[in-house]
Structure formats: C-alpha cells, structure tokens
Amino acid sequence: MTGGEILLLGDINIDTIWPVSEFPVPGRDGLTKAVSVEAGGAVVNSAVILDNLGQNTGLLGCVGKDVWSEQVTQKLAHTTINQNYIRVKPNSSTGLTFIIVTPDGERTMFSHRGANTQLEPRDIVEDAFRKAGLLHISGYALLESPQKDAVWRAVELAKKYHIPISLDTGLEPVVRDPDEIRRLLPELTICITGPQEIAVLFENSPFDEAAEKMASLGIQLVAIKLGEKGCYVVNEKERLSYPSFPVEAVDTTGAGDSFTAGLLYGWRKGLSLSASAALASALGALAASVYGAGSSLPGKQRILDFLRSVRIRSTAFQQNSIDEVITVLEKN
Numbered sequence: 001m002t003g004g005e006i007l008l009l010g011d012i013n014i015d016t017i018w019p020v021s022e023f024p025v026p027g028r029d030g031l032t033k034a035v036s037v038e039a040g041g042a043v044v045n046s047a048v049i050l051d052n053l054g055q056n057t058g059l060l061g062c063v064g065k066d067v068w069s070e071q072v073t074q075k076l077a078h079t080t081i082n083q084n085y086i087r088v089k090p091n092s093s094t095g096l097t098f099i100i101v102t103p104d105g106e107r108t109m110f111s112h113r114g115a116n117t118q119l120e121p122r123d124i125v126e127d128a129f130r131k132a133g134l135l136h137i138s139g140y141a142l143l144e145s146p147q148k149d150a151v152w153r154a155v156e157l158a159k160k161y162h163i164p165i166s167l168d169t170g171l172e173p174v175v176r177d178p179d180e181i182r183r184l185l186p187e188l189t190i191c192i193t194g195p196q197e198i199a200v201l202f203e204n205s206p207f208d209e210a211a212e213k214m215a216s217l218g219i220q221l222v223a224i225k226l227g228e229k230g231c232y233v234v235n236e237k238e239r240l241s242y243p244s245f246p247v248e249a250v251d252t253t254g255a256g257d258s259f260t261a262g263l264l265y266g267w268r269k270g271l272s273l274s275a276s277a278a279l280a281s282a283l284g285a286l287a288a289s290v291y292g293a294g295s296s297l298p299g300k301q302r303i304l305d306f307l308r309s310v311r312i313r314s315t316a317f318q319q320n321s322i323d324e325v326i327t328v329l330e331k332n
Contacts, residue, residue, distance in 0.1 A: 004133020004163075005082065006050060006264060008043035009060040009154055010141045011116040012086060013095035014068045015040030017253060023102055030100065038295060039075035040097060041116075042138045042168060045257035045297065046264070049283060051079045052299045053265050054332050058082035058128060060154065062115040062147075068094035075295055087123045089115040105249030105288060113140075120146045121153035129157040136166040136190075136264060139173035142180050155187055164189035164220075168260050169197045185214060190221045190267060192260050198224065207232055208239070221273075223263050223280070225256060233263075233277045242277035243318070245310050249288040254297060259284035266325075269332070274317070275324035282307055282325075304329055 017036045024030040039048075047057040059081060063069035065088050072094065076083065092115035100108045119141070129135075135158040141151050158165050165188050167181075174181050174197040182201060185191065191214055195207050202210040211222045211234045222234040230243040262283040266276025286298045286306055298306070304326060311322045 004131055005056040005058050005128075006047075006134045006136060006268065007058050007060055007085075007128055007132050007154075008047050008136045008138075009119075009151060010043035010138025011041040011095050011113060012039070012044055012059060012061040012063055012072060013041040013097050013111070013116070014038070014071050015097045015099055015253070017099045017101060017107075019101045021103065023100060023108065036296070037071065037075075039072045040254070041095060042140065042170070042257045042260075043136065044072075044076075045254040045287075046136065046168075046261040047081050048076075048079060048295065048297050049258050049261035050265055051081050052297065053261075053303075053329065054300070055265055055268060056080070056082070058085055058132075060085050060119070060124065060128070060150075062087045062089050062092070062119045062123070064088070064092045064094040064115040065090040066093055068096060078295065085125055085128050087119065089118045092118050099253055101253065105252050107253045113143075116141075117144050117147045119150040121149050124150050124153045124157065126157055129154075129161045129163060132158075132161070132163050133268060134164050134166060134189075134264065136168070136260075137184075138168055139170035139181060142173050142184070143176060148180070151184075155184070159187070166190035166264060167192065168256070169193040169201075171196050174200050185219065186217045188217075188219045190223075190263070191219050192223045192225065192263060194225045211239070221263070221267055221276075223259075223277075225259060225284075230281060231259070231277055233273055235273050238273045240274060240277070242274065242281055242321075244281055245285040245306075247285045247289040252288045255284045255287040258287035258297060269328055271328060272321065272324060274321035275328075278307075278318065278321040279325045282310070282322075300329060 018032045095114045095116045097111040198210040224232045259280045262280030
C-alpha cells in the first residue's frame, strides 16, 4: 500500500498562535511577547507532516480571495503538497483561527471557518480520485452544508475508484452531530478518534469495546488517542496499547494532526501496527514540543533524531517498533 496521492479533505486556515503567561479572565487583557502565523487546519497540518516524510498529498478545500489565502499559498510554497484542488470563494474570507497557548502547553482556539464551509459537491474534482491512494476526512468538514455534502460526494468517488477512506472524527463534530459520524463509520478503512468521542458515539462504552464495535463494521485500523497515556490501536489481527513519548510540551496545537499523519503514513507504507503507533506517537510528541503547527512541524531528519534518542530509554517492545520505523524512513 505505497502508491497514490493521499487526498485530505477539511478546513484550510491561517493560524495565529499567541503564547500567554496566563489565560485572561473576562474583562482583562492577555499580553504576549510573540505571535506566529502559519497555514493551519487539521488536514493542512497532517499534509505538511506527510509531505515532510516524502508522501504525495493533495488538499481538498476552500479559501477566500483575500490576503489570508495569499498567506496560505506562501506558507505552503516550500512543500510539494498539491494545491490544485483548493477552490477560491471570492465572497467568503479564508478560515482564521486565533490560538491562545498557556505555559502548560494547552491551547484554546477561536475559529472563523469562513470559506471552508462553502466547499460544494461540484468542487470535488473526479480526476483527483483516479490515481489517489487514500481519502482522509476531517470530522469538522461534516459540521454544515454545503461542505458536508461535498464530503459525501468525495466518499462516493472514493468508493467508485476503490479508494480507502480515513476519518479523524474530532470532538466537536461528534458532540454536535453524532448521527452523521455514525453514518460514515461503515464506509471507513481507518478511524482515528478519542475517548470523549467514543463516549458519545458508543454510549459510554469502554474504549476497547468501542474499538471492537468499529472493527465489526469493517474498519481495518482503529486508533484511539489517549493523550499522555499514548494510544490504543486495533487492526484485523492485533490489539495493543502504545505508550506516549515524554516531552516538555509547549504547545499542543497540531499534535493530534501529526499523530494522524503518522498513522496514515504507516498504513500506506505497510508498517506493523506497533510501528505505526510508534511513528504516530513520536510525531504527536514532537508537535507538542514546538510552538505552532504548519511549517513549524518537524522534518524527516528531526523525526529520525528524536526516534533514535527515545529508543535508548525505551522497552524492548518499543525498540523493535522504533527500529522498523527508522528503517522505512531511511529508505524513503
């Protein structure tokens, strides 16, 4: 499972990241000594990581005709991400997210989705699917129409061309419209989610039981992100818990998106379940150790250096999975 472009459908934003000493109470001011501006949105962050690893990607989404869309183009200019499927909506503004980061690394987001919600079924180009290897969907694209309708058009085309489908549910989409997420589950090959989402979708079932329920729907790879506790991953043959790699977290923006990129890369390259989890966990940890996402996310050499450093203090089980990842990254 190595060929073909990974198509990523979801929001394309400009992120402005504001580190603060403390989150202000209502009516007070929050001051920062630095601001960074990056191209962002879950699928953009995942695409950047995949591109850094040498995986061909293409973005399906919308921007406005404004200075922010020019920033998106500039910020992605150093990548080989295919932007030909991004549509410009002249009467809408590009998605914009203000991200407040406190000293513990936690981030709070204020988002204007703007042009993202205006993605229409007709914007989904069939040619994009003819040679694609995977369609990955952000759950946020299912929040409202016409973007939601565009998702289902993409699913229709993916099925037509026998392309596997992946979903990162996100919490907000699950809380707002769990039935829409449940409707998509049987179409998936890969599902990435978290314990809070599981509680809503499967009526407070333990996450391991929920993973089995998803597997029974035909989902070949289920990953449940558990934050500092690592992740729980399931495929057709194995079930395993994989620990997180300890880092000093300064900003968790993009950590989940980087984790997702690791799983998608591992699946495309045919890595074992444990190696895919190792790469995903390493990428999530690295993303949390830097401010911002987008172009701030680690390149291949930084990823290799990190894996070699954590290998020394890992268990034999982890070392084997890390070795498998290093071997594949060095060859590609």
